[in-house]
Amino acid sequence: xxxxxxxxxxxxxxxNKIISRxxxxxxxxxxxPILHIAQAEFGGWLSxxxxxYVASILKIKPVEVYEVASFYSMFNLKxxxxxxxxxxxxxxxxxxxxxxxxxxxxxxxxIKEGETTPDGMFTLKTVECLGSCGSAPMMQVGASYHxxxxxxxxxxxxxxxxxxxxxxxxxxxxxxxxx
Amino acid sequence: MGKKLLIQHVNVPNIHxxxxxxxxxxxxxxxxxxxxxxxxxxxxxxxxxxxxxxGGAGFPTGMKWSFLAKPEGVDRHLVCNADESxxxxxxxxxxxxxxxxxxxxxxxxxxxxxxxxSSYIYIRGEYFYVARILETAIEEAYAAGxxxxxxxxxxxxLDLYVQVGAGAYxxxxxxxxxxxxxxxxxxxxxxxxxxxxxxxxxxPTVVNNVETIAAVCPIVMMGGDEYAKIGIGRSTxxxxxxxxxxxxxxxxxxxxxxxxxxxxIYSDEYCGGILNGKKLKAVVAxxxxxxxxxxxxxxxxxxxxxxxxxYESLSEGGFATGTMLGSGxxxxxxxxxxxxxxxxxxxxxxxxxxxGQCSPCREGTGWMEKILHRIIxxxxxxxxxxxxxxxQRKIEGNTICPLGDAAAWPVASAIRHFRAxxxxxxxxxxxxxxxxxxxxxxxxx
Numbered sequence: 001x002x003x004x005x006x007x008x009x010x011x012x013x014x015x016n017k018i019i020s021r022x023x024x025x026x027x028x029x030x031x032x033p034i035l036h037i038a039q040a041e042f043g044g045w046l047s048x049x050x051x052x053y054v055a056s057i058l059k060i061k062p063v064e065v066y067e068v069a070s071f072y073s074m075f076n077l078k079x080x081x082x083x084x085x086x087x088x089x090x091x092x093x094x095x096x097x098x099x100x101x102x103x104x105x106x107x108x109x110x111i112k113e114g115e116t117t118p119d120g121m122f123t124l125k126t127v128e129c130l131g132s133c134g135s136a137p138m139m140q141v142g143a144s145y146h147x148x149x150x151x152x153x154x155x156x157x158x159x160x161x162x163x164x165x166x167x168x169x170x171x172x173x174x175x176x177x178x179x
Numbered sequence: 180m181g182k183k184l185l186i187q188h189v190n191v192p193n194i195h196x197x198x199x200x201x202x203x204x205x206x207x208x209x210x211x212x213x214x215x216x217x218x219x220x221x222x223x224x225x226x227x228x229x230x231x232x233x234g235g236a237g238f239p240t241g242m243k244w245s246f247l248a249k250p251e252g253v254d255r256h257l258v259c260n261a262d263e264s265x266x267x268x269x270x271x272x273x274x275x276x277x278x279x280x281x282x283x284x285x286x287x288x289x290x291x292x293x294x295x296x297s298s299y300i301y302i303r304g305e306y307f308y309v310a311r312i313l314e315t316a317i318e319e320a321y322a323a324g325x326x327x328x329x330x331x332x333x334x335x336x337l338d339l340y341v342q343v344g345a346g347a348y349x350x351x352x353x354x355x356x357x358x359x360x361x362x363x364x365x366x367x368x369x370x371x372x373x374x375x376x377x378x379x380x381x382x383p384t385v386v387n388n389v390e391t392i393a394a395v396c397p398i399v400m401m402g403g404d405e406y407a408k409i410g411i412g413r414s415t416x417x418x419x420x421x422x423x424x425x426x427x428x429x430x431x432x433x434x435x436x437x438x439x440x441x442x443x444i445y446s447d448e449y450c451g452g453i454l455n456g457k458k459l460k461a462v463v464a465x466x467x468x469x470x471x472x473x474x475x476x477x478x479x480x481x482x483x484x485x486x487x488x489x490y491e492s493l494s495e496g497g498f499a500t501g502t503m504l505g506s507g508x509x510x511x512x513x514x515x516x517x518x519x520x521x522x523x524x525x526x527x528x529x530x531x532x533x534x535g536q537c538s539p540c541r542e543g544t545g546w547m548e549k550i551l552h553r554i555i556x557x558x559x560x561x562x563x564x565x566x567x568x569x570x571q572r573k574i575e576g577n578t579i580c581p582l583g584d585a586a587a588w589p590v591a592s593a594i595r596h597f598r599a600x601x602x603x604x605x606x607x608x609x610x611x612x613x614x615x616x617x618x619x620x621x622x623x624x
Contacts, residue, residue, distance in 0.1 A: 021340040031362035071364040073343035074304045090266045092423040094524045128528045129266040131425035133432045143307040
């Protein structure tokens with residue numbers, strides 16, 4: 001296990017608080033929330049080292065972590081860009097122009113769906129319904145919902161994220177539409 | 180203006196704070212239940228109210244509660260299903276984001292009724308910011324003595340926690356949700372045993388939708404009999420409807436059950452009519468899983484009577500000519516919508532979300548997506564329509580959980596009502612760009 005795959009004390013305190021929500025012999029219940037934190041802390045994806053580290057915290061077998069991490073679509077098992085642009089494309093978003101948003105971003109960033117820009121800044125991903133149907137089309141970036149998108153709005157969001165230069169992680173975001 | 184019981188104060192500034200929520204009558208049901216009612220009294224009021232599960236299935240809540248096993252010395256749990264993922268549905272998000280204490284109050288009153296000492300709200304991972312709002316509200320509730328030890332000086336104690344998921348539609352199915360809450364893959368369990376007997380960690384558990392739990396507060400306050408007078412027939416009370424698609428005013432609306440569908444679509448109080456003055460082509464009335472209906476069958480049933488927003492009226496005529504109220508995810512499509520392409524987005528969704536446990540669903544959803552993809556890419560064969568029909572029939576009813584049915588019904592209903600459009604699309608994929616021509620051209624199976 002590499003040196004850097006370790007939570008700092010503050011994060012470890014948060015992790016222990018989450019574990020305490022469950023009966024002492026049911027601490028595996030905290031696996032998903034802890035994987036979210038691990039993903040945010042260790043580069044936006046879950047490497048085998050990261051998953052093994054989480055297994056060691058919960059005293060469970062590594063395979064119990066792998067099988068969960070591979071089931072849920074929010075867990076990235078491969079590296080992604082600093083900003084993961086997730087565009088919803090299911091029915092309500094589709095009828096309100098989600099395809100145009102995807103094509104526009106592909107052209108603007110010169111990447112295809114599923115790819116990352118060469119500078120490692122943006123990854124474009126299409127996703128299924130995020131519960132924003134009444135404010136379609138929409139895009140999720142980190143914990144932020146960006147809704148009622150127009151192509152102009154998409155352009156300025158990309159500019160804003162690029163100038164921010166990093167992804168705000170799940171652990172330091174507390175309200176929507178904060179970059 | 181219909182009666183509003185859940186979001187009538189939604190525009191009051193700072194209604195998300197405990198103080199303002201209390202000033203507007205909040206937490207009264209906790210006071211009333213804990214101080215003047217037995218847990219069983221609360222269950223009885225919920226039974227009398229006729230409240231039905233607001234997540235989609237519409238099962239009577241009081242009956243579900245009365246199934247809860249109560250063995251001596253075993254903890255039992257209330258789990259709130261906030262995994263709202265049914266395409267077209269965003270009402271729970273709206274309620275939790277705007278009035279988080281409405282859910283927390285409902286969780287306390289309902290947990291008291293069920294004798295739960297620790298309760299969980301399982302919320303989809305993408306709603307991370309909403310989970311933060313709920314956690315802040317829960318902290319306020321602890322500080323005000325509505326949660327924790329000896330609530331309001333009574334001998335009832337409760338802890339309430341929020342758990343986030345990580346992107347899986349299937350976790351909205353209650354046994355998959357419980358698996359996920361236990362830190363596992365969201366594979367639905369074989370029933371029986373039902374969660375009421377063996378749920379979270381094998382303990383007796385009730386799983387209820389956000390809106391269902393929030394509705395318990397007005398029921399306790401007004402009494403079940405009074406609540407049952409609202410609405411129509413066995414569709415009692417109010418319902419949150421998420422309206423989206425080609426309408427002037429998308430958003431979440433609280434309606435009194437029994438409102439005419441036509442009024443809901445065209446009245447300025449609700450959807451405000453079709454966007455850009457176009458004509459209505461079709462509606463998915465209760466989330467992506469329920470059958471799509473063409474305009475004339477959603478506005479009127481097959482007897483020519485006005486269709487109402489109620490469990491019974493929407494399902495009038497069975498699947499041949501009717502649909503379901505479902506989750507209240509109301510998606511409206513105008514005359515320019517390609518039913519074939521729209522169906523492809525649904526088929527792709529269900530393929531993506533199938534957990535993979537049961538072969539008919541795992542394989543069938545993939546085949547339906549592939550066939551629809553080849554049709555919209557212009558490589559469809561005339562026999563593909565019957566092939567899709569055959570596949571969906573072999574999924575329906577042959578899976579552990581209802582996701583199989585949910586994947587089959589949109590395909591079946593689109594073919595049932597819009598077969599001519601599929602045929603034309605396959606024959607002439609370029610020319611079909613103007614799908615207007617197929618407005619109201621459908622064949623009833």
